[in-house]
Amino acid sequence: MGTDGEGIGHVATEDGRSIAVFVKDAVMGDTIRAAITKVKKQYVYARLVEVIKPSPYRVEPKCPVARPCGGCTLQHVSYEKQLDYKWNKVKNCLSRIGGIEHPEDLMEPIIGMENPWNYRNKAQFPVGRDKEGKVVTGFYAGRTHTIIDTPHCDIQAEGNDTIIKCVRDFLQEYNISTYDEETHTGLMRHILTRVGFTTGEIMVCLIINGTKLPHADVLVERLRQIDGMTSISININQDKTNRILGDTCKTLWGQDYITDYIGDVKYQISPLSFYQVNPVQTKKLYDKALEYADLQGGETVWDLYCGIGTISLFLSKKAAKVYGVEIVPQAIADAKVNAQINGIENVQFFVGKAEEVLPAEYKEHGVYADVIVVDPPRKGCDETLLQTIADMQPKRMVYVSCDPATLARDVKRMGELGYQVEKVAVVDQFCQGGHVETVVLMSKKDT
Template identity: 50%
Template structure:
């Protein structure tokens, strides 16, 4: 029998009765035995259950729910038949109000942990009227099982693919396109990529759609240039995928978990599809980053606009600008917007999108925000009245935060997809002379644990 870890009052394989007190940010139930936390999937606060301990380390353990004695009023039956295996969603067993409350609490808890603040107003999470079929992009890995090609999302905490015939959070066009292409791959006996050996052809099937345009892009991510029966596959996709506008091959020969390779070739159709947010049109190229929930993106951007408090004469810097979506959303309300993004392809798309919408008062540059923004200030004398940041999950680079503090804009608007790194960065800005005024969570990813939020930040002397 393995030794019991120091401070652990339970052992692996032990059966215990517990009451769940809380949820982790990953959606697992939290119970405690003599102060020792046990994390258990598919458990909700207030529920009582018989749990089997499956793993223990020094400061916490994991369990498997064996029998539920008391059920939470927040519990609902997940409508997805593969929910308990698939890792794509984590919260389908919670009702929508409970999900929105949980996501707000993530933000509140992060502000308390990293800033020591409980006084910052955090508004109720903005949810969706219909929190299903919202995603405009699906990236689905493929594999082989019992000689058959399968395609689906990874199982929870594993690299094991759960075969999927239908996904309830994908937009209907994406969902249908994935299944059609999956069947075409089977038809021509295209071998799936094997991670262990590095052999095989097809790695991922990607479908992207424009909610209002109805245009669909299909991308085949392959292990090399060769795609057997390429012409027939392209023709079948053209005939069988409703709304098809573009068919693309991305070549990724590296033995890696990274989805995309550096080379992308158009096999048929246009180089981009169109999406709309509000009155703006966006051309989405194969690897463009764009928010996957266009309905909630508009809600998020409206809140960015509100918190920017624009009067029409401001100079705005949009760091981490991507394809220019926030920059263009703000452009009508300001004198000038400068956007910066490290991905050159995204900046090309940003410039294309500015032309597509007839917007001339924006300027985009390629580079790291933490390098370009200081250069703008030192070499060009650019002084921002408002700075907007929408960084990746790791948050803002500390050099950029210090530059923002030195530039002393009147207002900063921070859009975040990670409450922990957000709160860390807010503490730096607060120490640098800024007040965090309010926070608005937005549920961009219903049925999952992820949360986006927008923060209003003002210089303390304003």
């Protein structure tokens, strides 16, 4: 199976070569009939036409639109095999890209979920209309912006169905226009929902191509009747872009945020906040990062790409001082509030790019770190940042990653700079999908 969960088979060519065939929805062990859709020099893409003999790992998807929908790419694979696939994906990246011999010797068993359903605390539903003019909401088909109408989703928080039906009915009843990407016309673009799994608080944010939602008072009154409703807002996005959220939010009713807990740390979450989508697994992920940091109470820690301070505040309980760095000003504002509401005073936050803030602080003020934690976006860490980390010579580096390929690339670079991998933990944060979270502990080779 490939990096996105697609099946990989091989077909013999007339000149005796073996060509790899990438087939979405095929499972390792399937015997299938496929139709070629795109031909490259060394490989081809194909679509699944028929399963002749199913793999022992193939299961019936729980969702009737799992195959066309781009939200879940592995529902047709047994959960045990999903976990096996993700663990091996990390192992193969560390070996092939990271240059680590026998990475499996450093890897712990994958941390999965007892119930890999209804785990997402955040959903973003695009809104459109079908050929008959009826409002549709759901998720995009894979690699397209065609909306698969989805009144129910098995990986989203329970209760989203009621919210989405309420908004759909309102849009239909009051004939509110829906956004058309090609013409950049229409008002309603997306519906964003967030749920506090611990608190039960619910947020609804309506992303619009305008500055005002007609009859908003009617919709607010209806949404208020839903148990747990805490925050109702609009987000203004008038740009011709694929980016879902604009920079401006206006609260229509309730608070500007909801609250939730990871462990015993409380967080305020606004529509623009980055917050892990799987709170059950996030606790396990952060526990593992804290374990790898091995804090004894006197350490100085830098948390790079800190978001709203989720990991920073977790680490602060066992460190002398934590410094967090994040490029998004709103996230840092949230981080400071989160520190305040938890009564945490040994943290300090910086707004800016990690690859600019840390080198500047190191060169100009001589800052140091006993432990550095990084949790970068998919593109991984900047080379300047990695060099600065090596120059600062922390005892340990904890790398939290959502992309095994860029993780492996950065691990290889840190190896060249004097750090070696000690432990690897794989966490299934995105059940039924192909993505995976990884925590890696690196230490100075001379220690």
